[in-house]
Amino acid sequence: MMRLTDNKIYIGGTKFSYILDAETGRKIQSYPIGELVNPIDGTFYAMNNEKILAVDSKSGSVKWELQKTNPGAYTYPVVANGSCFFGTSGGKLFAYDAETGKKKWERQFGEYNQGGFHQLATENGMLFASYMNGKMLAIDQSTGNTQWESQMYNPDDISPWNFEVKGNFIYAWAINKVVALDKQTGLKKWEKTMNSLFTRKPRVFDDTQLDL
Amino acid sequence: MKINRQSLFAFIISALVLSSCSKKSSNIDPITLEERQNIVLVPTDKLTALDGNTGMVKWEMPFLGEVSAGTAGKLYLNQTAYGRIGMYSDTVVLYNNPSKAKNLISVEPSTGKVIQQVYNQLKPGFYLGCCHELQINQLIGVDNGTAFMALMFRGPFSNGWPTTQRFAIYATDLTTGSVKWATDIATSEIPAFDNV
Numbered sequence: 001m002m003r004l005t006d007n008k009i010y011i012g013g014t015k016f017s018y019i020l021d022a023e024t025g026r027k028i029q030s031y032p033i034g035e036l037v038n039p040i041d042g043t044f045y046a047m048n049n050e051k052i053l054a055v056d057s058k059s060g061s062v063k064w065e066l067q068k069t070n071p072g073a074y075t076y077p078v079v080a081n082g083s084c085f086f087g088t089s090g091g092k093l094f095a096y097d098a099e100t101g102k103k104k105w106e107r108q109f110g111e112y113n114q115g116g117f118h119q120l121a122t123e124n125g126m127l128f129a130s131y132m133n134g135k136m137l138a139i140d141q142s143t144g145n146t147q148w149e150s151q152m153y154n155p156d157d158i159s160p161w162n163f164e165v166k167g168n169f170i171y172a173w174a175i176n177k178v179v180a181l182d183k184q185t186g187l188k189k190w191e192k193t194m195n196s197l198f199t200r201k202p203r204v205f206d207d208t209q210l211d212l
Numbered sequence: 213m214k215i216n217r218q219s220l221f222a223f224i225i226s227a228l229v230l231s232s233c234s235k236k237s238s239n240i241d242p243i244t245l246e247e248r249q250n251i252v253l254v255p256t257d258k259l260t261a262l263d264g265n266t267g268m269v270k271w272e273m274p275f276l277g278e279v280s281a282g283t284a285g286k287l288y289l290n291q292t293a294y295g296r297i298g299m300y301s302d303t304v305v306l307y308n309n310p311s312k313a314k315n316l317i318s319v320e321p322s323t324g325k326v327i328q329q330v331y332n333q334l335k336p337g338f339y340l341g342c343c344h345e346l347q348i349n350q351l352i353g354v355d356n357g358t359a360f361m362a363l364m365f366r367g368p369f370s371n372g373w374p375t376t377q378r379f380a381i382y383a384t385d386l387t388t389g390s391v392k393w394a395t396d397i398a399t400s401e402i403p404a405f406d407n408v
Contacts, residue, residue, distance in 0.1 A: 002350070002352045002362060003352070003353075004352050004353030004355060004360050009352060009360055011397065012407060013401065013407050014402075014407045015401070016401035016402050018401075018402065020381055022355065022358075022383070025392075025393035025394065026395070027395065034407065035407070166264070167250055167264070169265075171252055171264070178254060178267070180252075180264065180267060189265075190266060192262060194260065196256040196257045197256060198254065198255060198256055199256060199276060200255040200279070202252060202254045203252075203279045203280075204251070204252050204253070204264065205250070205251050205253070205287070206249060206250045206264070
């Protein structure tokens, strides 16, 4: 995992992570912990095979950690408004206090055999979550209540649905399909099936990104 | 003083005109109507740009590689300049047979028109000219006219294992095409192709 932001280059290996100064290439910091590429308010939130971790970006010390006790895969954790969220392939969704690691709420969505959660994203108090059976959910961050849900595609087609929230839309994709949803309502605006499979992850840009 | 009707009429008109000219300008600021234009870039065996509002195809171009957002109205595409030899993971493809193709392409986002092409592939430094090397030059991002890339190299292979490897991050000035800096990452800590 590598990321360029705030004039720094974050490199997250499996067991080590580096930060380079983008101006000079000089190494600013390194950590004997993998996957540290996305600091939020001075804390990295990362996940490895066994744990979900919160790591202080200055000292590199672990602030809290959770053992992954649920069977199956976990989504990568996302953080907003003081909460750290992650979901499981069993359809469970968790909210933890981002500072202390104390659980705030836990919800079960869908049936175990529906593939569970694949990706989460946060925006303006909402938590958006893609389910492997082609469902997209908008969930209240503070309560875990569902605001809307949208079946984007055939529910029998279990696929890794990734997505990006941009402007008034949610753009989701899997295999060779792209779907655009209205962010407020979940209504499908359009869908497109490409003639061949994605070779890389689709990307979404808006004119504010392109005309800085 | 005697004022005739014609003079009085001219005076009233002049006063009205002056009055309207001296009024303060309105405090209401003009509203700029802003329509956000999303573009969804879909890389398959070619690169397709979809209109984010309608899903209609805006443009297509032959392309295999990575896409990065840019500044000053440009998209940056890191086109593979190597013969493709297979998928390494969901996100990485491995290539061999390096060429001198100019791989880093700047594109006008609304039309797909190519603005600039730069050769931007750092060599491993210990290329032995043998077969079975694996190398990728991955685009991390572009900022302020500089492209940040990762070189990952393993090879040549002996009995299925690479005899050398290199993992370096480097920055290329997009105006001149020159490498501004290159920093080697200790492969004892983060091996080449680790978690990329």
